[in-house]
Amino acid sequence: MRDPHGVSVTLNANPKPDPRADFAAGAGVVSRSRKERIMHMAEIATRPLHRLGGGAAAVVRGAVSVVASLVRSWRNRRVVGDLLEFDDRMLADIGLMRGDVTAALSSPTGTDPSTRLRIFAVERRAGLRAQAIEREAQRAARLTGEAVE
Structure with a gap:
């Protein structure tokens, strides 16, 4: 059989019904526009970060970084608080004093108190090392009879 334009057309005597045709015709429970919105949201939610685009991926990475930093700070704050149970x-x-722990815990909530404790301990060790070097120089000077500056 040929159509009016001369193209050969075959007719299927027993066509198989397309299940999507009923939905496309509006027989589905969800309206077509709502279904499209849901499918679009699902596609975006399952899309890898590198396909979201530079701006969106950067925002997501930044938000994850901030949340991870806050969680790490919160955990470290709890651990530093446990140091108050230690005796002097x-x-x-471990190179700390009780005042160091309380000073570190008095830092703002979003900051990591373990960083301040590390600074306190390093400064104290450096000061003790400098004192030991100075005492050794004085002792050596007394033994040799030289003047110490």
Whole structure:
């Protein structure tokens, strides 16, 4: 059989019904525009970050970084708070004083108190090292009879 334009057309005597045709015709429960919106949101939600575009991916990475930093700070704050249960001798063994711990915990909530504790401990060790070097120089000067500046 040929159509009016001369193209050969074959007719299928028993066509298979397309299940999508009913939905496309409006027989579905969800309206077509709502279905399209849902499919679009699902596609965006499952799309890898590199396909979201530079701006959106950067925003997501930045938000994840901020949340991770806050969680790490919160955990470290709890651990530093546990140091207050140590006695002064135990704190001295790790190079800290009780005042260092309370000063670190008095830092703003979003900051990591363990960083301040590390600075306190390093400064204290450097000061003790400098004092030891100075005492050794004075002792050597007394033994040799030289003047110490």
